[in-house]
Amino acid sequence: TQSTRPQRILGAVQQNATRGDPRSVVRAIDQYCRSQEWAMNVGDEKGCILDSVVSEVNPSTVLELGTYCGYSTVRIASLLPPHAKLITLEFNPKFAVIARQVIAWAGLEDKIQLVEGSSGDLIPKLKEQFGVKAFDLVFLDHWKDRYLPDTKLIEECGLLRKGGVLLADNVICPGAPEYLEFVRSSPRYESQYFKSHLEYTKVEDGLEKSVFLG
Numbered sequence: 001t002q003s004t005r006p007q008r009i010l011g012a013v014q015q016n017a018t019r020g021d022p023r024s025v026v027r028a029i030d031q032y033c034r035s036q037e038w039a040m041n042v043g044d045e046k047g048c049i050l051d052s053v054v055s056e057v058n059p060s061t062v063l064e065l066g067t068y069c070g071y072s073t074v075r076i077a078s079l080l081p082p083h084a085k086l087i088t089l090e091f092n093p094k095f096a097v098i099a100r101q102v103i104a105w106a107g108l109e110d111k112i113q114l115v116e117g118s119s120g121d122l123i124p125k126l127k128e129q130f131g132v133k134a135f136d137l138v139f140l141d142h143w144k145d146r147y148l149p150d151t152k153l154i155e156e157c158g159l160l161r162k163g164g165v166l167l168a169d170n171v172i173c174p175g176a177p178e179y180l181e182f183v184r185s186s187p188r189y190e191s192q193y194f195k196s197h198l199e200y201t202k203v204e205d206g207l208e209k210s211v212f213l214g
């Protein structure tokens with residue numbers, strides 16, 4: 001029977017990456033998606049910007065919205081200090097199954113908690129159910145029209161610490177205009193745009209980094 005793109009991405013990881021070596025997992029996915037078939041991973045060019053923001057923030061707790069195959073999940077977690085944790089939310093069970101195997105191949109199960117469900121339902125439960133106090137970094141890479149409502153929800157739930165950072169993928173392509181307008185005009189955020197390109201292409205895209213001022 002016909003395989004799915006996430007299944008083929010997992011296959012590329014299992015064939016080309018070394019178990020327990022997160023960077024080889026990232027490299028295997030990038031090589032596959034650049035040479036065989038495009039997929040909506042943040043990719044290697046924007047990934048370097050992601051790496052620099054993660055290293056700068058040096059977060060203890062990270063929230064990712066939209067796991068997909070786990071590319072950015074593994075990329076972020078590979079840079080976290082020993083006791084740091086990353087919670088990633090994914091509501092498509094077929095993608096979650098693949099992402100869990102990619103995360104396992106990278107050997108990052110101890111750092112990453114993949115929670116199945118929709119961000120709107122799960123965000124209000126993160127404090128009580130997962131013992132989260134506040135996030136140092138949130139990576140937004142799920143449905144683009146959900147960036148703004150989920151940011152407001154994260155604020156309402158007191159899940160972003162003062163100085164905490166929101167990092168949003170795709171603010172140009174496909175675009176998140178309402179989100180951009182909000183974080184760039186709100187006095188409670190200090191925003192900065194990192195110009196780059198859509199993963200594996202020459203199309204312009206970029207990441208928006210927004211520091212929560214409290």
Ligand SMILES: CCCNc1ncnc2c1ncn2[C@@H]1O[C@H](/C=C/CNC(=O)c2cc(-c3ccc(F)cc3)cc(O)c2O)[C@@H](O)[C@H]1O
Pocket residue numbers: 040041042065066067068069089090091092095117118119120141142143144146169170173174198199
């Ligand atoms: C109620 C839904 C909102 N809450 C949610 N809660 C949890 N997981 C959610 C989610 N929404 C979506 N997801 C998951 O995130 C992922 C969705 C990501 C959406 N991303 C994009 O559409 C995207 C699209 C492009 C793209 C760019 C150009 C183009 F021509 C075609 C596509 C590039 C990207 O980098 C992208 O991130 C999936 O795994 C989905 O199941």
Ligand SMILES: [Mg+2]
Pocket residue numbers: 040041042141169170
């Ligand atoms: Mg994206």
